[in-house]
Amino acid sequence: xxxxxxxxxxxxxxxxxxxxxxxxxxxxxxxxxxxxxxxxxxxxxxxxxxxxxxxxxxxxxxxxxxxxxxxxxxxxxxxxxxxxxxxxxxxxxxxxxxxxxxxxxxxxxxxxxxxxxxxxxxxxxxxxxxxxxxxxxxxxxxxxxxxxxxxxxxxxxxxxxx
Amino acid sequence: xxxxxxxxxxxxxxxxxxxxxxxxxxxxxxxxxxxxxxxxxxxxxxxxxxxxxxxxxxxxxxxxxxxxxxxxxxxxxxxxxxxxxxxxxxxxxxxxxxxxxxxxxxxxxxxxxxxxxxxxxxxxxxxxxxxxxxxxxxxxxxxxxxxxxxxxxxxxxxxxxx
Numbered sequence: 001x002x003x004x005x006x007x008x009x010x011x012x013x014x015x016x017x018x019x020x021x022x023x024x025x026x027x028x029x030x031x032x033x034x035x036x037x038x039x040x041x042x043x044x045x046x047x048x049x050x051x052x053x054x055x056x057x058x059x060x061x062x063x064x065x066x067x068x069x070x071x072x073x074x075x076x077x078x079x080x081x082x083x084x085x086x087x088x089x090x091x092x093x094x095x096x097x098x099x100x101x102x103x104x105x106x107x108x109x110x111x112x113x114x115x116x117x118x119x120x121x122x123x124x125x126x127x128x129x130x131x132x133x134x135x136x137x138x139x140x141x142x143x144x145x146x147x148x149x150x151x152x153x154x155x156x157x158x159x160x161x162x
Numbered sequence: 163x164x165x166x167x168x169x170x171x172x173x174x175x176x177x178x179x180x181x182x183x184x185x186x187x188x189x190x191x192x193x194x195x196x197x198x199x200x201x202x203x204x205x206x207x208x209x210x211x212x213x214x215x216x217x218x219x220x221x222x223x224x225x226x227x228x229x230x231x232x233x234x235x236x237x238x239x240x241x242x243x244x245x246x247x248x249x250x251x252x253x254x255x256x257x258x259x260x261x262x263x264x265x266x267x268x269x270x271x272x273x274x275x276x277x278x279x280x281x282x283x284x285x286x287x288x289x290x291x292x293x294x295x296x297x298x299x300x301x302x303x304x305x306x307x308x309x310x311x312x313x314x315x316x317x318x319x320x321x322x323x324x
Contacts, residue, residue, distance in 0.1 A: 013215065014214050014215070016212050016214070016215055017212065017213050017214070017219060018210060018211050018212060018213070018219040018221065018222065019219060019220075019221045021212075024210060024212065025210075026208075026210035027210065046188075048180060048186060048187075048188035048189065049180050050178050050179065050180060050183075050186065051179050051180070051256070052176050052178070052179070052254075052256070052311070053175065053176070053178055057179060057180040057181060057225075058181075058225075058228055058256075058257050058260070059180065059181045059221070059222075059224060059225025059226075059228050059229065060180065060221075060225075062221060062224040062225065062228065062260055062262075063219075063220075063221025063222075063224065063225065064221075066220055066221050066224065067221065092214075094213070094214070094220075094264070094267075095220050095264050096263070096264060097261070097262065097263045097264065098220070098224055098260075098261070098262045098264075099259070099260070099261045099262075100224075100259065100260045100261075101258070101259045102256070102257055102258060102259065102260075105256075149214070
């Protein structure tokens with residue numbers, strides 16, 4: 001997938017998230033794209049992201065679903081408003097709740113695919129369902145209730161970590 | 163808290179979890195202890211474990227609840243069986259499902275406290291509720307449905323990452 005990802009549009013002052021902030025040098029820096037009505041993220045875990053040997057750490061899978069969800073939520077809201085992600089005002093979502101069902105162990109076999117589907121856009125809230133695939137097999141499925149970030153957070157630049 | 167943590171009793175071949183494995187040099191290596199009928203983990207996030215600037219990354223909070231939950235599940239099962247965590251056969255739990263409600267943003271203010279409570283022990287399943295506190299304030303609450311690891315996994319040493 002080429003072109004700009006959802007996360008490439010996050011305003012600089014809220015682009016430090018460990019999961020999806022392009023400005024967090026230590027983080028996962030996931031990249032999410034539309035593919036028709038679904039959203040897709042591809043991510044390759046490190047060897048040390050292990051649960052029991054040979055399988056991917058569940059906390060990483062939860063993190064991927066979480067950040068895939070907030071990214072999808074923002075993209076869905078721009079779509080619902082009929083405008084591009086490069087238009088103002090910027091939208092950024094945080095997680096209200098996260099649920100993950102671990103369907104089966106996720107083998108450490110290279111790149112994972114996370115596919116998302118927008119279940120609901122209502123007011124400032126977007127609900128996203130996301131499924132993780134390893135070698136084409138669904139191994140975890142989750143739901144993220146994402147909430148549009150209050151303006152007050154966008155102004156808290158005094159808390160900026162260095 | 164001193165003495166051996168729950169995670170110190172995990173058999174070597176299943177002690178590589180990124181969240182709670184004492185043998186994962188890259189991981190969080192959380193340590194969980196009984197405190198009466200509750201379980202307690204203390205963890206200090208790194209500065210780069212950020213969500214929006216000034217606040218802790220939600221995926222890390224989900225990971226802490228997850229691994230606190232599986233550790234508590236094992237300890238609860240040993241207690242239910244009336245035996246110590248150093249007795250055989252070893253018990254190790256994996257996560258069936260994880261739910262996290264983010265009650266409010268978690269400030270990056272030093273050490274977090276995760277407190278767990280066993281809701282149910284039934285067959286091979288243990289349900290644990292866990293709450294994360296930052297400066298004494300509950301900021302996230304979750305539930306882990308933990309399932310006793312099948313013996314077949316304990317034998318999969320051929321998948322051991324190096």
